Amino acid sequence: MKSLAAFAVAVLPAAVLAFGSAPPGQPAPSFTVTDLEGKPARLEDYKGRIVVLEWNNFGCPFVQKHYRSGNMQALQKRYGSDVVWLTVNSTNPSNADYQKPAALQSELESFGAHPARYLMDDPGTVGMAYGAKTTPHMFVIDASGKVAYNGAIDDKRSTDLADVKGAKNYVVAALEEMKAGKPVSTPSTVPYGCSVKYR
Amino acid sequence: MRFACLAARAAAPFLLALAAHAAPVVRTEHVEAQLVSDVRSAQPGKPVLVGLKLRMIPDWHTYWKNPGDSGLPTRVHWQLPPGWTAGEIHWPYPQLLPVGPLMNYGYEDDIVLLSSLTPPADAKPGTADIKAKVEWLVCKDICVPEKGELDLALPVSGAPPEKDPRFVAHIERAQDMLPVQPAGWSSAAAIVGKSLVVRITAPAGAAPPDKVTFFPEREELIVPAAPEKVARDGQSLTVTMQLADPPPQGVTSVAGVAVAAAGWPGTDGRKALQVEAPIQVSLPAAAAGSIAGGAAGFDGGIGGSFLAALAFAFAGGLILNLMPCVFPVLGIKVMGFVKHAHGHPSVMRAQGAMFAIGVLVSFAALAGTMLALRAGGAQLGWGFQLQSPVVVALLACLFFILALNLAGVFEWGAFAQSMTSNLGARGRYADAFLSGVLATVVATPCTAPFMGAAVGFTMTQGAGLALAVFVMLGVGMALPVFVLAFFPALLKRLPKPGAWMETFKQVLAFPLFATVAWLAWVLGAQAGNDAVLALTMGLVLIGLGAWMYGRWAHAGARWQPVLGALLAVAGLAVAWPPAGAAHDAGAVASKESGWEPWSPEKVKSLLAQGRPVFVDFTAAWCVTCQVNKRVALHDAAVVKAFAARGIATLQADWTRQDPRITEALAALGRNAVPVYALYLPGEDAPRLLPEVLTPSVVLAAVENVPLAATVTVTVTQR
Numbered sequence: 001m002k003s004l005a006a007f008a009v010a011v012l013p014a015a016v017l018a019f020g021s022a023p024p025g026q027p028a029p030s031f032t033v034t035d036l037e038g039k040p041a042r043l044e045d046y047k048g049r050i051v052v053l054e055w056n057n058f059g060c061p062f063v064q065k066h067y068r069s070g071n072m073q074a075l076q077k078r079y080g081s082d083v084v085w086l087t088v089n090s091t092n093p094s095n096a097d098y099q100k101p102a103a104l105q106s107e108l109e110s111f112g113a114h115p116a117r118y119l120m121d122d123p124g125t126v127g128m129a130y131g132a133k134t135t136p137h138m139f140v141i142d143a144s145g146k147v148a149y150n151g152a153i154d155d156k157r158s159t160d161l162a163d164v165k166g167a168k169n170y171v172v173a174a175l176e177e178m179k180a181g182k183p184v185s186t187p188s189t190v191p192y193g194c195s196v197k198y199r
Numbered sequence: 200m201r202f203a204c205l206a207a208r209a210a211a212p213f214l215l216a217l218a219a220h221a222a223p224v225v226r227t228e229h230v231e232a233q234l235v236s237d238v239r240s241a242q243p244g245k246p247v248l249v250g251l252k253l254r255m256i257p258d259w260h261t262y263w264k265n266p267g268d269s270g271l272p273t274r275v276h277w278q279l280p281p282g283w284t285a286g287e288i289h290w291p292y293p294q295l296l297p298v299g300p301l302m303n304y305g306y307e308d309d310i311v312l313l314s315s316l317t318p319p320a321d322a323k324p325g326t327a328d329i330k331a332k333v334e335w336l337v338c339k340d341i342c343v344p345e346k347g348e349l350d351l352a353l354p355v356s357g358a359p360p361e362k363d364p365r366f367v368a369h370i371e372r373a374q375d376m377l378p379v380q381p382a383g384w385s386s387a388a389a390i391v392g393k394s395l396v397v398r399i400t401a402p403a404g405a406a407p408p409d410k411v412t413f414f415p416e417r418e419e420l421i422v423p424a425a426p427e428k429v430a431r432d433g434q435s436l437t438v439t440m441q442l443a444d445p446p447p448q449g450v451t452s453v454a455g456v457a458v459a460a461a462g463w464p465g466t467d468g469r470k471a472l473q474v475e476a477p478i479q480v481s482l483p484a485a486a487a488g489s490i491a492g493g494a495a496g497f498d499g500g501i502g503g504s505f506l507a508a509l510a511f512a513f514a515g516g517l518i519l520n521l522m523p524c525v526f527p528v529l530g531i532k533v534m535g536f537v538k539h540a541h542g543h544p545s546v547m548r549a550q551g552a553m554f555a556i557g558v559l560v561s562f563a564a565l566a567g568t569m570l571a572l573r574a575g576g577a578q579l580g581w582g583f584q585l586q587s588p589v590v591v592a593l594l595a596c597l598f599f600i601l602a603l604n605l606a607g608v609f610e611w612g613a614f615a616q617s618m619t620s621n622l623g624a625r626g627r628y629a630d631a632f633l634s635g636v637l638a639t640v641v642a643t644p645c646t647a648p649f650m651g652a653a654v655g656f657t658m659t660q661g662a663g664l665a666l667a668v669f670v671m672l673g674v675g676m677a678l679p680v681f682v683l684a685f686f687p688a689l690l691k692r693l694p695k696p697g698a699w700m701e702t703f704k705q706v707l708a709f710p711l712f713a714t715v716a717w718l719a720w721v722l723g724a725q726a727g728n729d730a731v732l733a734l735t736m737g738l739v740l741i742g743l744g745a746w747m748y749g750r751w752a753h754a755g756a757r758w759q760p761v762l763g764a765l766l767a768v769a770g771l772a773v774a775w776p777p778a779g780a781a782h783d784a785g786a787v788a789s790k791e792s793g794w795e796p797w798s799p800e801k802v803k804s805l806l807a808q809g810r811p812v813f814v815d816f817t818a819a820w821c822v823t824c825q826v827n828k829r830v831a832l833h834d835a836a837v838v839k840a841f842a843a844r845g846i847a848t849l850q851a852d853w854t855r856q857d858p859r860i861t862e863a864l865a866a867l868g869r870n871a872v873p874v875y876a877l878y879l880p881g882e883d884a885p886r887l888l889p890e891v892l893t894p895s896v897v898l899a900a901v902e903n904v905p906l907a908a909t910v911t912v913t914v915t916q917r
Contacts, residue, residue: 019300023445025807061344097341134269159344190419194342195269198299
């Protein structure tokens with residue numbers, strides 16, 4: 001059954017067509033998924049607030065770079081009160097990187113991560129709607145529900161922990177500019193990382 | 200050859216002994232890495248090819264320089280002996296690696312990444328210890344970053360290098376996979392809506408392959424996973440790809456590799472073609488086997504050449520003579536000449552010269568004023584004179600007085616008498632000079648088609664060059680009258696003086712009345728309805744004054760002419776718009792449905808949404824702008840074409856001073872309105888349309904913009 005599903009994804013051109021995008025300035029695609037506790041989460045729940053979406057897969061060395069260096073947790077903490085930080089996992093259950101909610105819960109605890117919620121997007125529908133390509137791939141949604149930033153977490157494309165220091169963090173830049181009431185000067189960049197494991 | 204090899208072998212036995220050992224292989228969980236060279240030794244000063252050989256375990260891959268949707272290109276940090284230099288990696292062409300809905304560009308099985316290393320010219324014979332820290336990301340379902348420290352002991356010897364048979368095949372295979380640029384092939388690219396089209400054209404006599412895959416070097420240029428469409432059309436091949444969303448910014452050319460499994464003709468079967476395709480406005484139909492170059496498109500720009508700017512200025516000046524506001528003034532002058540055609544040629548020449556000097560001095564003064572104000576930090580451009588309501592009101596009064604004069608309501612004392620030549624020479628010269636000044640003043644509202652480019656150029660130049668351009672504008676404007684004055688024979692071709700001249704003069708009053716009507720409308724846009732009432736009431740007083748002056752001045756009456764003059768002055772005072780009669784910005788723009796006020800942010804955000812944007816840089820006082828609006832922009836076919844393509848129409852209204860518009864014009868290399876700019880998503884620079892529009896010009900410009908159904912960005916709402 002699993003392999004049949006994988007086959008369908010691989011051969012159907014519809015899979016490519018369904019791959020969406022969320023360009024800056026456009027309304028962010030809405031979604032309803034479940035979080036680690038199995039509770040439903042909807043983007044609409046956070047209307048009027050700034051939302052950060054972080055695509056995550058702890059098996060990915062690029063994600064590990066930002067968690068093992070403490071970078072991602074620091075951002076989640078720093079903006080914890082200003083924004084709603086939603087970490088999204090679109091890894092397909094058939095992929096070797098797939099982790100069950102319990103395993104993810106302990107990963108989050110061991111890293112000391114503080115996302116507002118951790119969303120399970122097993123079928124990859126949210127990731128596909130946003131055109132999330134990599135882990136990490138970051139989106140910032142403004143209070144009016146429009147995409148304000150879409151792209152990489154920073155400008156140092158590597159798996160090297162040492163590169164976190166001295167990198168220009170685009171998410172920080174976007175959030176600070178939004179806080180100051182200014183337009184986001186770099187609304188999109190090329191995301192880097194592992195591919196989101198949609199199959 | 201064999202002897203040479205033998206000699207080298209004999210000369211360096213100990214080097215060969217060293218090289219007999221291949222460089223060590225570094226093994227990681229997924230990759231075997233090794234540095235290889237196809238030669239056994241390097242010669243001082245001569246580059247040698249060294250390959251990084253990566254062998255991936257089955258189904259795992261490493262990445263090309265553009266990894267596609269995800270991934271990371273392999274990186275090599277050379278650690279070379281002193282004096283050695285290393286070139287960039289020569290990347291063999293990649294393969295498509297689909298990963299679910301995503302696409303990567305990279306390599307499976309094994310690949311050799313070549314680099315050219317050059318020993319210093321004074322390298323001593325011996326062994327060079329070449330080291331490389333290499334990092335690669337290797338992925339299958341999951342990704343693993345790996346690295347290795349590789350080394351290669353490469354002997355340095357003066358003898359010609361001998362091939363190393365163990366690695367020759369590897370290096371040759373890698374070289375065969377490098378893209379080539381054979382002579383005679385050309386390419387061009389265009390962004391059409393949400394597609395990127397690359398056209399590759401074969402030289403005469405060759406036919407391009409049917410099937411190719413295009414790999415762009417730039418990331419986020421296209422959607423790598425979207426299928427590419429390939430079509431062959433005789434000599435040419437087009438590859439249509441889906442542009443990335445948001446569309447890339449600042450793309451002026453498309454570099455990439457076109458891979459044909461069947462090989463490219465005339466390249467010994469090489470499969471990869473290096474493509475450097477400049478982005479063009481539109482791709483001409485594949486005709487004579489080559490693509491017409493130049494991305495200039497509609498831009499009537501002047502390419503920044505000083506001589507060209509002078510030529511444009513001269514032509515613009517000539518055209519000014521025919522403008523409705525200038526022609527009547529010149530008409531009077533020429534009629535003066537007609538009367539004098541049988542008089543003293545020397546007097547006429549002097550008058551012609553004085554007129555020319557008057558024009559040149561006023562142009563220089565105008566330019567000097569503008570340059571001085573700009574130097575003082577003001578954001579001003581050509582036409583700035585008309586951005587002040589006071590100037591507009593005064594010009595309206597001036598034109599009104601001139602029109603009343605032409606219509607015969609009154610005669611100037613000195614002005615009219617000089618025409619009949621009974622005045623002293625000094626008066627005549629002053630009159631000719633003042634006619635030149637007047638002609639220049641009335642010319643300012645009429646931005647002739649070529650002046651935008653010429654005046655824009657001057658603003659990027661030093662003050663001296665800018666003045667030269669303005670003076671050239673004056674030369675163009677003064678030339679026809681000047682020539683007539685110097686070659687009275689030409690005047691003989693004009694009708695003989697007679698009663699017709701009075702009629703002609705009176706007819707000329709009406710273009711001036713029209714100009715007054717238009718200036719009143721400009722004033723209304725600038726300072727509101729009340730200012731227009733004040734102006735028209737002022738004109739009534741001036742009319743009354745002129746009539747009293749005309750009715751009684753020549754009848755010898757004493758007080759009526761004085762009262763008339765006083766009434767005219769009072770009229771001026773009434774017409775004078777109140778200070779700070781500022782009016783809501785965009786007063787003109789907002790009156791037109793379908794046109795929204797311009798702002799740089801708006802252009803940016805519309806483009807980010809994937810919408811094409813047409814900007815009309817206009818001003819109420821710009822006649823050409825108004826004509827273009829009526830004739831072309833409001834044309835039903837044009838309105839329909841814009842709507843069908845989802846083109847957002849913005850109006851940048853420069854009727855009053857607006858530093859942001861002045862800045863935007865400067866960025867386009869212009870300093871005057873009208874300017875028409877078509878911004879397309881994904882294109883760095885807008886396409887500029889000519890300054891004189893017809894519906895067909897506008898339709899041709901938007902022709903290649905796809906219909907709105909495919910332009911509108913669709914966002915999946917779940």
